[in-house]
Amino acid sequence: MTFKNSDKILVVGGSGFLGKHLVRRCLRDTRFVSCIGLGRNKKGFFEDIEVINVDINNKDVLWAILNKKSFDYIFNLGGYIDHTNYFNGGRKVIETHFVGLLNILDCIDVKSLKSFVQIGSSDEYGNAPSPQRETMRENSISPYSQAKVASTHLIQMLHRTEGFPGVVLRFFLVYGPGQDNKRFLPQIINGCLNNIEFKTSEGKQLRDFCYIDDVIEAMIKAAALPQSKGNVINIASGTPVMIKDVIQKVMLFTDGGKPMWGAHPYRVGENMQLYADISLAKNLLHWEPQVSLDVGLKKTIEYYKALDN
Secondary structure, three states, X not given: OOXXXXXXXXXEXXXXXXXXXXXXXXXXXXXXXXXXXXXXXXXXOOOOOEEEOOOOXXXXXXXXXXXXXXXXXXXEOOOOOOOOOHHHOHHHHHHHHHHHHHHHHHHOOHHHOOEEEEEEEHHHHOOOOOOEOOOOOOOOOOHHHXXXXXXXXXXXXXXXXXXXXXXXXXXXXXXXXXOOOOOHHHHHHHHHHOOOEEEOOOOOOEEOEEEHHHHHHHHHHHHHOHHHOOOEEEEOXXXXXXXXXXXXXXXXXXXXXXXXXXXXXXXXXXOOEOOEOOHHHHHHHOOXXXXXXXXXXXXXHHHHHHHHO
8 A cells, every 4th residue: 555656744743653653654655744743852853854843732833834734644643642640630631632633623724635544542442341342432541541532533523524534543552663762562671681670560461562564554554545534443463462471572582581570550440451353454444463473572672672782
């Protein structure tokens, strides 16, 4: 699946982990790639694309920039994963994700738009039983998941009422080279590479890991295929794996690591079984992951090992 070499693409959140991989993939097809990303993430970023340094919550500045432009495809990866409770600052999380989306929609040229890909989250399912299916009622358990649910419903409403070419992709655990060191898997990998003690939970949670290259391919297909529009689609491996098993795989592949099992408590309300039914992605996008967990982990480990050398 490819874009035309004349297609204009905007990646909101293009300087983050997912965004950088997506931008790199888009540049294979077209040189007309722009990204919105905060300046603090621009070090070592692409030099041959337009980088728009703006906060999507600043609507006036966003309007001044975007109302003069038109794009064929927009990917909204804006905002960060943040599980802050509402009364501890969670309103800001909601504003970043939901109000940020509203601002983007208010500022873009809809007439020229072929596809708008909104990135959702498995957190939207809350404590729903696994495997999670797109037909399940959402059950938000944090301001972050509430903002994602609201964004999902907004995109679907706009498609139903105004024919807006939007699609929502619900990601589960995406991993791979370039992920922030504060995230779960990079912390584990770095701890094992340095053969040091690191804190972790008992690791009995079942989770669903999907390698970054597979996720990017799903995003491209969702943007390009007309039948995706108006849908919410799970993007994951569809295979549950226990967190403890993932950590032990990393220990095996690195020959190191001293996990302190149980040193971190489980989060309040944490879903112990969170993995996806990916039937819709297979049927609608003709997509399924190609990179096994073992291969993906080894590639990711090699990336972080190279950083240390």
